Amino acid sequence: MSNVDYDAVALHPVPPRMINGTEVPFIGPNLEAYQKAHAESVGENADKWWAKMARETLHWDRPFQTVRTGSFENGDIAWFPEGYVNACYNCVDRWAFQDPNKTAIIYEADEPGQHKNISYGELLREVSRLANVLKSHGIGKGDTVTVYMPMTWQAVAAFLACARIGALHSVVFAGFSSESLADRINDCKSRVVLTADEGRRGGKIINIKALADKALEKCPNVEAVIVLQHTGNPVGWVEGRDKWWHEESAKVPNYCPPALLNSEDGLFILYTSGSTGKPKGIMHTIGGYLLGAAMTIKYVFEVHPDDKFGCMADLGWITGHTYLVYGPLANGVATLVFESTPVYPTPARFWETIDTHKLTHFYTAPTAVRLLRRLGEQHVAKADLSSLRIIASVGEPINPEAWHWLNDHVGRKQAAIVDTFFQTETGSIVLSPIPGAIETKPGSATVPFLGMTYALLDPTTGKELEGPGVEGVLVFKNTWPSIARSVWKDHNRWLDVYMRPYPGYFFTGDGAVRDKDGYIWIKGRVDDVINVSGHRLSTAEIESALILYPGVAEAAVIGANDELTGQAVHAFVTLKAEFNYDPTNESGLIKELVLQVRKVIGPFATPKKIYIVSDLPKTRSGKIMRRIMRKVIAGEGDQLGDLSTLAEPGVVSVIKDKVAAMS
């Protein structure tokens, strides 16, 4: 039983800027247009359709004959196997040859007012030089290069330089500790590391080179470290190993021919943590991944040639890979590299950035939206945001309050709000509204992308659940081009985690509901579902209820074992800064919050405990780490497992102390 009445949520029509814009939407103007396009992409002529898309979207150095082969079970998925395709050529050269002066990258530095546009011509020269530098250090096809860099435009060049010569990049988020970096370098045995002297973020200096140096003490395979001079401050130096990026670049030609690479050659590795064990090196291949990135940019974001795409994600996450680098550039549009934070120097930074560059697209995560919502509307009110056509969200379920805040205050009811669902493993967006065709519902990722067929399975029997009004685990039924191909050097783990839980399907690990209109609602990871007295509750739903309370900034809900009810709801809540709250009367506030949940969802969802805390444990990409709270409540606070992705380690003791004080 589901406790939110999904069927009662009103549809929001296709917004004015999708209908009245100068361009006709690629897919529109209504649901029928989407249904027709989708049917073509999954029907009996699906492979013909994919072949057409692949030929239209990408430049192939050698044509493919076969569209797809292999299956989930056999772990032998391949797309366009005879085809040869270079991702860098597709993202840079073809646009540089057409118009070398066209802007490829808008680099918005940490300090406001310091921005720079990099043209496709300039990007091609930078990428070529760096590719030649890598070659001069013996790097070629199939080698791995670890990239540990701040949010600079040269970091984008680093991705593309590897892609140009067939080396796989492994980009490690610059916020990761030396230990995590060392693990990742050693796992894929990189011989070359690209890094920078320092980074800047929110007015602070990040000592990237020093962190890399510490990691490299444990990485005997690394022969060369190429260091970008970014802040220019002095840094430690290991003679013989460390080389300045600009000095190395000055030695080599400004053009490097793109390598001839098979569609199924590796493009990159991206480490992602599972619930247990060491991080998995998810491996993507060239042709399929690039097609997924390019096509979703075109159809999900309705991108046209003069658009300016503002993806606020860090380069170190899949969203940064697909929607900051490969997707926009494969479409020849300008992409933003944003070095700062949403609140530096003021909470108006995003809005001023959109206004300054007249961005057409703004892509962020619900956690940032909740933060900005909590800081107040006054910061967004002053900016001219009329250039925005599409505002998109990714990373976690977006609660309706955050959705409406984006729609009311950022889009001002003119722009499309697009809730996009995907994973490191899916490579590109797999569920999302098509902005010119699909009426939206706040909180629903709506429908499958072109070419995607999904099912909801009964988690116990593995049987497909039919019809509307069902809830189960989300799986995909057919292979698609941008699905990852393996876990680096551990193919069996790849099969175990994703292919074997439900044979014949790709298992996402997420639960979802299909409502009466066939819309999909992601309920969160399967382990985030709580079952209280046989009632299924989604942590996201209870969190949404709590966040409706005026003083609540963020909420994280978990299920803990309970003798009486099977599981019980525990909620962790942070308060808005301006909320007038008397800390000596915490119990009064807790009572009101309990009432709030009972009012919004129903008595059966009543939290057993509510903990008012100053902060929640989050990953560096902003995902709330419910696992930590679950363990602390279960009395296993000494067995918290891999905390390498935790942004603020101090939060753990805040949680432990609070739970101890209230038990």
Ligand code: 6R9
């Ligand atoms: C892109 C990204 C994947 C997990 C995924 C799911 C959650 C992502 C979501 C969403 C609800 C959305 N997720 N997008 N949940 N609505 N629109 O975040 O990749 O870091 O691999 O995480 O994120 O739980 O399984 P990744």
